[in-house]
Amino acid sequence: MAETTALPKPAAHGTPLPLIGKTSTKPTWCPGCGDFGVVAAVEMAVKRLQIPSHNVVIVSGIGCSSNLPHFLSSYGFHGIHGRALPVAEGIRWANHGLTVIGTGGDGDGFGIGAGHFIHAMRRNVDLTYVTMDNQIYGLTTGQASPTSTLGVKTKSTPNGVIENPIDPISLALASGATYVARGFSGDVKQLADLVANGIQHRGFAFVDVFSPCVTYNKINTFDFFRQRVYKLESAGHDPSDIVAAWQRSLEWGDKIPIGLFYKVDKPTYEDLEEVLTAGPLALQPAGLHGKEKLLDEFV
Amino acid sequence: MSEIAVRIGGEAGDGIASVGESIARSFSRMGLHVFGFNAYQSVIRGGHVWYQARASPEHAHSQGDGADIVYALHRETVGIHAAGVRAGGTVIYDPEKFQVEPTDLPAGVTALGVPTLAIARKYTSQSILQNAAGTGAAAFLAGIPLDLFQEVLRDSFGGKKGEVVDWNLGAAAEGYHFAEQHASVHPHAPSQQGAPKLLMSGNEAIALGAAAAGCKFLSQYPMTPASSIMHWMAAHSPQIGVVVKQAEDELAAINMAIGASFAGVRAMTATSGGGFSLMVEALGMAGMTETPLVVVDAQRAGPSTGLPTKTEQGDLNLILGAGQGDFPRAILAPATPLEAYRAMIDAFRLAEDWQTPVIVASDLHLSESFQTVDRSDVDLNVAIPSLFPVAPNGHSYLRYQHTDSGVSPRAVPGQPGLQFVAGSDEHDERGHLVSDIVAGIPKWVSERQRMMEKRMKKLGGIARDAPPPVFEGPAGAPLTFVAWGSVVGAVRDAIVDLADGGKATNLLRFPTVYPLDAAAVTAAFGKTKRTLLVEQNFSGQFGRLLRAETGLVPTARFLKYDGEPFMPHEIVAKALEVI
Numbered sequence: 001m002a003e004t005t006a007l008p009k010p011a012a013h014g015t016p017l018p019l020i021g022k023t024s025t026k027p028t029w030c031p032g033c034g035d036f037g038v039v040a041a042v043e044m045a046v047k048r049l050q051i052p053s054h055n056v057v058i059v060s061g062i063g064c065s066s067n068l069p070h071f072l073s074s075y076g077f078h079g080i081h082g083r084a085l086p087v088a089e090g091i092r093w094a095n096h097g098l099t100v101i102g103t104g105g106d107g108d109g110f111g112i113g114a115g116h117f118i119h120a121m122r123r124n125v126d127l128t129y130v131t132m133d134n135q136i137y138g139l140t141t142g143q144a145s146p147t148s149t150l151g152v153k154t155k156s157t158p159n160g161v162i163e164n165p166i167d168p169i170s171l172a173l174a175s176g177a178t179y180v181a182r183g184f185s186g187d188v189k190q191l192a193d194l195v196a197n198g199i200q201h202r203g204f205a206f207v208d209v210f211s212p213c214v215t216y217n218k219i220n221t222f223d224f225f226r227q228r229v230y231k232l233e234s235a236g237h238d239p240s241d242i243v244a245a246w247q248r249s250l251e252w253g254d255k256i257p258i259g260l261f262y263k264v265d266k267p268t269y270e271d272l273e274e275v276l277t278a279g280p281l282a283l284q285p286a287g288l289h290g291k292e293k294l295l296d297e298f299v
Numbered sequence: 300m301s302e303i304a305v306r307i308g309g310e311a312g313d314g315i316a317s318v319g320e321s322i323a324r325s326f327s328r329m330g331l332h333v334f335g336f337n338a339y340q341s342v343i344r345g346g347h348v349w350y351q352a353r354a355s356p357e358h359a360h361s362q363g364d365g366a367d368i369v370y371a372l373h374r375e376t377v378g379i380h381a382a383g384v385r386a387g388g389t390v391i392y393d394p395e396k397f398q399v400e401p402t403d404l405p406a407g408v409t410a411l412g413v414p415t416l417a418i419a420r421k422y423t424s425q426s427i428l429q430n431a432a433g434t435g436a437a438a439f440l441a442g443i444p445l446d447l448f449q450e451v452l453r454d455s456f457g458g459k460k461g462e463v464v465d466w467n468l469g470a471a472a473e474g475y476h477f478a479e480q481h482a483s484v485h486p487h488a489p490s491q492q493g494a495p496k497l498l499m500s501g502n503e504a505i506a507l508g509a510a511a512a513g514c515k516f517l518s519q520y521p522m523t524p525a526s527s528i529m530h531w532m533a534a535h536s537p538q539i540g541v542v543v544k545q546a547e548d549e550l551a552a553i554n555m556a557i558g559a560s561f562a563g564v565r566a567m568t569a570t571s572g573g574g575f576s577l578m579v580e581a582l583g584m585a586g587m588t589e590t591p592l593v594v595v596d597a598q599r600a601g602p603s604t605g606l607p608t609k610t611e612q613g614d615l616n617l618i619l620g621a622g623q624g625d626f627p628r629a630i631l632a633p634a635t636p637l638e639a640y641r642a643m644i645d646a647f648r649l650a651e652d653w654q655t656p657v658i659v660a661s662d663l664h665l666s667e668s669f670q671t672v673d674r675s676d677v678d679l680n681v682a683i684p685s686l687f688p689v690a691p692n693g694h695s696y697l698r699y700q701h702t703d704s705g706v707s708p709r710a711v712p713g714q715p716g717l718q719f720v721a722g723s724d725e726h727d728e729r730g731h732l733v734s735d736i737v738a739g740i741p742k743w744v745s746e747r748q749r750m751m752e753k754r755m756k757k758l759g760g761i762a763r764d765a766p767p768p769v770f771e772g773p774a775g776a777p778l779t780f781v782a783w784g785s786v787v788g789a790v791r792d793a794i795v796d797l798a799d800g801g802k803a804t805n806l807l808r809f810p811t812v813y814p815l816d817a818a819a820v821t822a823a824f825g826k827t828k829r830t831l832l833v834e835q836n837f838s839g840q841f842g843r844l845l846r847a848e849t850g851l852v853p854t855a856r857f858l859k860y861d862g863e864p865f866m867p868h869e870i871v872a873k874a875l876e877v878i
Contacts (some may be wrong), residue, residue, distance in 0.1 A: 054717070076722075078724065090557060286683050299328065
């Protein structure tokens with residue numbers, strides 16, 4: 001018996017389907033947490049694109065920000081620390097009709113999950129990865145993170161961090177991401193644009209978000225970023241120019257750029273994986289019915 | 300019993316495995332039972348390697364105890380293998396390379412010098428062609444018809460044509476005819492037995508079984524001896540519709556498979572002990588999120604990097620205990636390629652029916668040895684139920700609903716109205732976290748307890764649903780072997796050998812290692828007199844599990860942990876001590 005499926009086709013025109021919205025689950029974040037702006041931006045982006053909530057999967061790892069899938073009405077997978085991206089990739093390859101959004105923090109994505117981050121980008125998997133970068137470990141009550149600034153004192157570095165921070169933007173450029181952006185949860189409107197454009201982008205879209213931790217990071221605060229961020233689109237930056245993107249990514253100090261650093265169109269992993277050219281894997285037949293000729297090679 | 304074993308030894312890079320396999324495949328096409336054993340080291344060039352093809356009209360459950368024809372590509376092979384040649388046997392060598400004196404060989408074994416290099420030189424300056432000439436000589440001694448042997452060689456080039464194929468066929472024929480003129484066919488050489496059998500490795504059977512069971516996604520990181528599962532799948536990927544993903548590491552491999560399964564595709568990963576160790580946390584996540592998952596652990600000798608190309612059953616404690624906290628799992632342990640094929644079908648069925656991880660414990664000896672399978676035993680038409688069983692029912696949908704069986708209705712992304720979040724945190728019936736949101740609130744404390752009980756309830760169902768222990772051999776025998784996994788093969792051979800010597804023994808084997816149905820196992824043990832546990836690890840890990848689960852303790856244990864597979868005569872000797 002070939003596999004049959006009740007998985008629905010996209011809704012016919014004129015049939016309203018529920019778009020993504022808030023759930024009744026109250027976010028676990030501290031009042032004033034930057035992540036509130038991020039969940040709002042993700043919700044705005046998906047609504048704007050009119051993607052029905054049942055065709056969206058939000059995947060996360062572990063950390064304060066990784067609780068995000070519970071607060072939106074799409075499908076969600078809240079996995080283990082650092083492994084959001086491989087789960088998200090598996091979901092994409094199983095059904096590339098779905099919109100897959102990875103969410104998480106800087107520890108999850110650039111610390112324990114750094115290897116997956118690099119490899120997902122070089123594959124150009126068509127998914128959107130939104131990191132809520134607060135430069136601190138929040139859920140474990142305030143240790144240094146891979147993006148903590150040199151010299152910052154935390155519970156695990158009482159004399160100051162003695163390692164250089166990772167720069168997620170230049171790491172993404174070096175790793176082959178085809179859409180590289182930085183947002184600020186203090187500017188939800190721009191962030192929603194960056195996420196929506198990232199979802200529409202065919203390929204790996206990376207949106208690193210300054211999402212301040214109001215409890216454990218007293219340096220990289222909303223005010224810190226408000227005083228420093230400027231918008232790349234207002235500064236004449238050409239996002240098709242990778243050298244310019246690289247130069248902008250190195251800016252950190254009195255002026256910090258936000259917006260779209262780089263965008264290029266390249267074939268996605270799903271385009272190049274031969275089996276997926278026949279359509280979403282979940283809808284393809286399963287098993288070896290009638291394929292007895294396969295056994296000939298064993299004779 | 301009539302049997303013949305051909306052993307070819309040389310250095311890595313000599314093409315030993317491919318010529319050895321050509322002998323094995325010639326035997327399987329003759330309709331014989333075959334066991335092809337590949338002994339190699341963790342080097343790509345140099346180092347002693349050997350391949351043995353054992354064939355019999357009756358059975359070949361293991362690599363056996365000795366050889367009848369040894370083709371030695373270098374002098375070292377003679378030193379290592381001469382003592383294992385049985386009376387009436389022959390050692391093939393090339394006098395141009397080294398000499399073999401009668402004193403090098405056991406009584407009744409003769410040496411046959413074949414000018415393999417000289418034959419090769421007629422065709423090419425590439426000396427590797429010598430192995431076709433030497434193997435041709437071995438094929439003659441083993442009673443393999445030349446045209447059949449040449450056909451196997453031709454097929455091994457995958458339909459390619461050209462001078463390399465012609466050289467191999469020509470050199471093989473010259474070696475064959477040289478032996479024909481200077482020696483006789485071995486008296487035990489078996490004759491054609493009818494329909495050709497299939498010859499496959501355990502890993503090929505695992506891959507085939509997975510695909511037949513509806514697996515459409517394999518993510519894996521290379522590791523001996525699991526890699527050839529990925530190789531087979533990758534080679535057939537578009538043909539069978541399986542996406543094969545070589546992941547950046549085993550952490551990614553298992554998480555990708557879980558993601559694919561969550562999204563409605565039967566998915567698996569495969570590895571060996573070192574890679575499995577990296578998968579441990581995600582295994583628990585599959586248990587917690589109740590996501591079906593099949594993981595193959597092709598065990599090799601540990602601990603740590605251990606003996607990468609040697610066999611062991613030392614991962615049982617690992618795969619049994621892997622993961623923090625308690626969650627239900629099943630561990631299947633096939634013994635042969637045919638059992639491995641069927642175990643994969645069982646594994647996918649159990650994983651999906653019980654929404655939890657199932658581990659298939661192979662080992663190097665099963666995964667990489669080649670054994671024959673009757674074509675009629677391989678049924679590719681496996682019933683595969685739809686993965687989308689839940690009808691939309693709006694807001695009342697509870698992904699983790701409490702049920703009598705512990706199994707809740709599973710929706711997959713894309714189904715309208717059934718959205719839920721699968722969480723690795725503890726959660727309620729809807730999937731909402733009860734971990735850090737509601738800690739300490741009495742209602743949710745009890746919900747946590749109920750959720751644990753819901754998941755663990757599945758274990759009882761799995762125990763009833765998984766393949767039960769199997770008795771083989773004469774009832775009421777004075778000694779019963781207890782074994783699991785590839786060791787069963789050598790035990791089966793030993794039982795035959797003991798019977799030939801007038802000693803009746805039988806076997807209680809465990810295709811499911813965990814969970815054990817204690818009542819069924821106890822009843823099975825009630826039919827035994829003395830029992831001998833044969834297991835390939837240091838501490839008798841299955842023996843400990845058996846005792847923990849049932850209180851049963853075998854009369855004696857025979858444990859081996861030198862990396863080499865059990866040989867039937869070792870088991871026979873131990874059995875005679877215990878009887």
